[in-house]
Amino acid sequence: MRKPLLPRQDALWWWRHPAYRRYMLREATALPLFLYALCLLYGVRELGRGETAFNAWLAFMGSPLIIVLQALALLAVLWHAWTWFQLVPKILVIPTRNGSVPGQWLRLAHLLPAVLCWVLLPLLAWWALGHVVGGAA
Amino acid sequence: MNRSLPRRSQEPVAWSLFGAGGMLLAFLGPALVAITLLVLPALPAGDGASVHAAILAALRHPLGGLLAFFALALTFFHTVHRLCHGLHDLHVPLSARLVGWLGYGTATLLSLLAAVWLLGL
Amino acid sequence: MSGSLTVRVQRYRPEEDDAPWWQSFEVPWSEDTSVLDALNHIKDVEDGSLSYRWSCRMAICGSCGLMVNDEPRLGCKTFLRHYADADEIVLRPLENLAVERDLVSDIDPMLAHIETVQPWLQREQADPQGTGEYLQTPGQMARYESFSHCINCGLCYAACPQFGRNPDFLGPAALTLAQRYNLDSRDEGRDSRMPFLNGEDGVWSCTFVGYCSDVCPKDVDPAAAINQGKVASNVNYAVNLFRLLRGGDDA
Numbered sequence: 001m002r003k004p005l006l007p008r009q010d011a012l013w014w015w016r017h018p019a020y021r022r023y024m025l026r027e028a029t030a031l032p033l034f035l036y037a038l039c040l041l042y043g044v045r046e047l048g049r050g051e052t053a054f055n056a057w058l059a060f061m062g063s064p065l066i067i068v069l070q071a072l073a074l075l076a077v078l079w080h081a082w083t084w085f086q087l088v089p090k091i092l093v094i095p096t097r098n099g100s101v102p103g104q105w106l107r108l109a110h111l112l113p114a115v116l117c118w119v120l121l122p123l124l125a126w127w128a129l130g131h132v133v134g135g136a137a
Numbered sequence: 138m139n140r141s142l143p144r145r146s147q148e149p150v151a152w153s154l155f156g157a158g159g160m161l162l163a164f165l166g167p168a169l170v171a172i173t174l175l176v177l178p179a180l181p182a183g184d185g186a187s188v189h190a191a192i193l194a195a196l197r198h199p200l201g202g203l204l205a206f207f208a209l210a211l212t213f214f215h216t217v218h219r220l221c222h223g224l225h226d227l228h229v230p231l232s233a234r235l236v237g238w239l240g241y242g243t244a245t246l247l248s249l250l251a252a253v254w255l256l257g258l
Numbered sequence: 259m260s261g262s263l264t265v266r267v268q269r270y271r272p273e274e275d276d277a278p279w280w281q282s283f284e285v286p287w288s289e290d291t292s293v294l295d296a297l298n299h300i301k302d303v304e305d306g307s308l309s310y311r312w313s314c315r316m317a318i319c320g321s322c323g324l325m326v327n328d329e330p331r332l333g334c335k336t337f338l339r340h341y342a343d344a345d346e347i348v349l350r351p352l353e354n355l356a357v358e359r360d361l362v363s364d365i366d367p368m369l370a371h372i373e374t375v376q377p378w379l380q381r382e383q384a385d386p387q388g389t390g391e392y393l394q395t396p397g398q399m400a401r402y403e404s405f406s407h408c409i410n411c412g413l414c415y416a417a418c419p420q421f422g423r424n425p426d427f428l429g430p431a432a433l434t435l436a437q438r439y440n441l442d443s444r445d446e447g448r449d450s451r452m453p454f455l456n457g458e459d460g461v462w463s464c465t466f467v468g469y470c471s472d473v474c475p476k477d478v479d480p481a482a483a484i485n486q487g488k489v490a491s492n493v494n495y496a497v498n499l500f501r502l503l504r505g506g507d508d509a
Binding site: 009014037041051062074077078081084117125129130132 | 166175177179187217222
């Protein structure tokens, strides 16, 4: 006679195995990044309302809670970028004569320019804004 | 074999936005957070006017404004996509349709606000 | 290297039991003792009523899949020597599938999904008999080759939490096979497969957890295949949209 035991997934399935926990961590990076984007949107609005409003936004971004959020967002976006670039070669198949472009090359082709952006853009902003401040003083 | 074909999913729209946002965040995200977390607070104090004016000028420029819009809009769509799927994974008892409408609706609204406020600079 | 290990096995006899229960055995092992060898030892010496599937004992038939310490593995490809430091190993049937008896799972859902994607070469018109084989360069074969190594063992279905959540999801093996045929230069059947890939239960239920590829004993990399399928489905969506906008039919 047949009396199969039916499978059921319980709500904490993702906690029960390291592979699933890593997946959830990757997905969870979206939360601090969403909140950070809200902060930036708020900044765009305050930017348009004049210098006093903008300075108030700068103070808001410097408040302890938001500093913690930004630190979390930084970790989150770095983990997002790292896991994202691991997955790119799986989707980006560039056929060559005898196969496809090796995954490591594709990964590096993304990671190296990205790291350059991560380092150079803040330096550029520091230079540009510092220049502006220094020049007017 | 006479089998009825499944209905085409609309997910490709969401996934494309998710993918574009993910790529943008991977390249520009760390720089952006570094700027707001480290660079802005480290600027010499005392001349708020010129910092405000400089950033305003940058975002008023068509290219700057466009970049800012895409950075915000694609980030909203990327994060919302992951959060919606996350709710499903966590067995939150809301229908996928409802979560989709709430999530992508929010992302659309926030992107519209970004556009309006950027254009109003 | 040798020793003795406690093997704890989930038992379930539908005609006698209402719920599963555990049974432990002491199993002697040496350098080359596999989990399958352990099961055969238990059946031969300890309890002849233990039921499990197996055949080739060399990781090609796909019969002996089970959970070993909560990881989907092939019994013939998992060795007791790796668990030498543990007190025991725990064996139970594949996750996400119904249990018929002991370690025997009902793999019908997986087989039905594989059948759904029409995993065979399709031609608009078959070449006449006697004209020879359909030719293919090594480069053309390389495009889909790893996806053709699937032995239908079901470990990926045990690994996939989206299949665990929704058994109507076509799942890793089926979607990989679809991609394998869509990428095969000899095949002309993509149009008949796309509707299944394009649906909610097709590629779009996958969230790239990637555990399926981790557990695959033949390095098929189903996660890559499915997500390449997402790109194909995306292109298909856009092409269809243009067709709709030009007044055509929804394909």
